[in-house]
Amino acid sequence: MTEKNTGIVLYTKAYSDKMSIAHVYTEKYGHISYAVPLQQGKKSRILRTLFTPFSILGIEADHRPNRDILRVLDAHIAIPLPQLHYDPIKNAVSLFLSEFLSRILREPETNPSFFAFLMQSVQLLNHTEEGKANFHICFLIQLSDFMGFYPNTESFEKGSFFDLMNGIFTFHIPDHPYFLPPAEAERFYTLMRMNYTNMHRFRLTRNERMEILERMIEYFQLHQPGFGEIKSLEILKSLFD
Incomplete structure (x- = not known):
């Protein structure tokens, strides 16, 4: 079934000499993997240039339940982001x-x-x-x-440690190495x-x-x-x- 969706590209990686796999976070289905063709035709070349990280695309795909990778039929820029890729x-x-x-x-x-x-x-x-x-x-x-x-910022008091494993501020040194000392913990709290x-x-x-x-x-x-x-x-x- 052909279906249209809006998605934000996370990353693309080579899959074979015929296609790459684009991982996209979509509005309708969350994380979806799309097969992007690598042929030399004009349409294939255009599709490849669209699937760059954080591009916002409108995607038309062959959507079939229980299929891990969906085939892209067409795609276009949904929202132009000119500064994102040139700055x-x-x-x-x-x-x-x-x-x-x-x-x-x-x-x-x-x-x-x-x-x-x-x-x-x-x-x-x-x-x-x-x-x-x-x-x-x-x-x-x-x-x-x-x-x-x-x-948990409510647990912060000046002089406390930050327990990275449990996500809390505490006056007791944690019994594991994953914590921030007081000065660093206070800076983290400010952030x-x-x-x-x-x-x-x-x-x-x-x-x-x-x-x-x-x-x-x-x-x-x-x-x-x-x-x-x-x-x-x-x-x-x-x-x-």
């Missing part, structure tokens, strides 16, 4: 976040509120100038809420106030930003089994150097 910082951030999401959004479960958040975030990244270097940190803070392990409206007010050095990001990745790794390593993190590091 080096925004492009690096989009590559990083799309890879990050690909480690989390594995099951084909629909979530309208998350899809709306992701749509808003991608468009905001395209338009944002002031504070764009903090965008990925702000995004991950909000993502932890959707994933169900947003830190929890960051949102898209005020992220430009957080003045972070390059080293501070990378330390925070590494800690946040560690936090997600502890709460998402099989999360693995983020390869595009090196792109961010080199860009901000």
Whole structure:
């Protein structure tokens, strides 16, 4: 059955000499895998250029229940994002976040509120100038809420540790190595106030930003089994150097 859907591209990888597989978070079905043809025809070449990370597409596909990979019949840009792929910082951030999401959004479960958040975030990244270097940190803070392990900030008191494994602030040193000492825990607590409206007010050095990001990745790794390593993190590091 031919069906139309709106989706946000997470990543694309080669599958065979005839097709690549595009992983897309869609409005109707959540995470969907689409087969994108690799033939040399004009239509195939156009399709390949569309499926880049964080592109927002209208997709027409051969939708059949119980099939893991759906065949793309046609696709078009649903919302143009000209800055996202030409601004080096925004492009690096989009590559990083799309890879990050690909480690989390594995099951084909629909979530309208998350899809709306992701749509808003991608468009905001395209338009944002002031504070764009903090965008990925702000995004991950909000993502932890959707994933169900947003830190319990109500437990914070000055001088407390932050237990990364249990997501709480505590005066007792945890009996495992995954925690932040008081100074770092207080900085982490302050970051929890960051949102898209005020992220430009957080003045972070390059080293501070990378330390925070590494800690946040560690936090997600502890709460998402099989999360693995983020390869595009090196792109961010080199860009901000």
